Amino acid sequence: METNELLWDVSAEQSVIGAILLTDACLPEVERELQAGDFRLDADRAIYQAALALERMGAKIDPVTILDQTAKMGQPVSRDYILQLMEITPTAANVSEYIQIVRRDVLKTGLMDLADGIRDSVLGHTDPTDVMARTAQSLDKLMSQGNAGRLSTPAEIFSAFYRQRDAIDSGDAKGYVCTGYTALDQLLGGGMLNSGLYLLAARPGMGKTTMALNIADRVAQTDPVLFVSLEMDDEQLAAKRISRETGIPSQKLLMQPLSEREYADVGKAAKELSTLPFYTNNIPVVTVDDIGMLARGIGGLRLIVVDYFGKIAPPPSARRAGRVEYTTEISGALKNLARTLKIPVLVLCQLNREVEARQDKRPQLSDLRDTGALEQDADGVIFLYREDYYAAQNTVDPNLPSLMEVHLAKNRHGCVGSCEVAFSMASSRITGVSRDRKGSRPAAQLRLEGT
Known part of the structure; x- marks a missing residue:
């Protein structure tokens, strides 16, 4: 030979x-x-x-x-x-x-x-x-x-642009993926851009996973979604999704007996949700390469959600490096994944305790500094904030919806701004909010738009 x-x-x-x-x-x-x-x-x-x-x-x-x-x-x-x-x-x-x-x-x-x-x-x-x-x-x-395939000529650059325009104009494709929340989509310019990396960041317990599940299920109504959960098992994710559909608290679904009526409601919700192209990982530890392999196995995939950034395993080559180095590498790999697959990647990010040392505890972009280059790589950064999160214990009724501020703090391709949704902690439901001319209302009086 x-x-x-x-x-x-x-x-x-x-x-x-x-x-x-x-x-x-x-x-x-x-x-x-x-x-x-x-x-x-x-x-x-x-x-x-x-x-x-x-x-x-x-x-x-x-x-x-x-x-x-x-x-x-x-x-x-x-x-x-x-x-x-x-x-x-x-x-x-x-x-x-x-x-x-x-x-x-x-x-x-x-x-x-x-x-x-x-x-x-x-x-x-x-x-x-x-x-x-x-x-x-x-x-x-x-x-x-x-260098073949690594350099784009001027003609190829604009050919790619017009191919995208042709697909959009013909209705064969969209340049973005809607979150399903009208006010947020308007801020984003229509939705999350294809090939875009988006962060959904907040303090623990603020509602990140619930928001991400709501977005994922809304996208899954029409297109396949990969939800990579590095904190919750399948049964816990299923409980939160069924809770949203039935109103039965997820804690009860996981830990307490159910009535015959509740079983019937759960069965109906589970049957409907099981028809959605909503995929999850069944391995507890994944790298970005693992996420890519999972994603490539799903035909027609339109969105990847990762819960959450801090739980993504570093690649073997970076495991001896410092935290800043390997989080920077993970951040870049996530952005490359979005560009390679040409779909949005929504990554949940947990903010540190320094947020709570300020008088105004609303998150800021500077709160992302511990995540390496994540802020720099992201096309959009979405913060969640609830005033009642910091209220005295036992003064908030989890069965009543409360206001959640959704702040688009970075938007590489458009404006920034804020909108509000209603967050129901017990039922894992997040919905649009309708206000009257008087402005803010008590939580119990919020009028909800849609489900």
């Missing part, structure tokens, strides 16, 4: 093609990074070229259409080989990793070929000046190949 053959991981190449066959959603990412000539096997190259041709025609990409298209292009492949690729590919969720292995092998092979060429030229008594000149040209070409 030639040395260059040893540098080539055939399983990675086949897994890239297998991922395309499993889901054409990964084709744009492959197209950005790899060219047809990067595939060493003739059959893999033919399948990739057929997939690109089908994409340009707007046709569906699946094993049947690939078989037909390769035959039309004079490069037929066997049905058995296509089935083999789909069988040996572990998951399309890891296509980014497969792509990087292929890119690495292409560059290694190119360098070995270049080294062989230099050696042959020198031994063949070619003028050293000519050898260096040709070597420099070859290195430039190899470096350009290494």
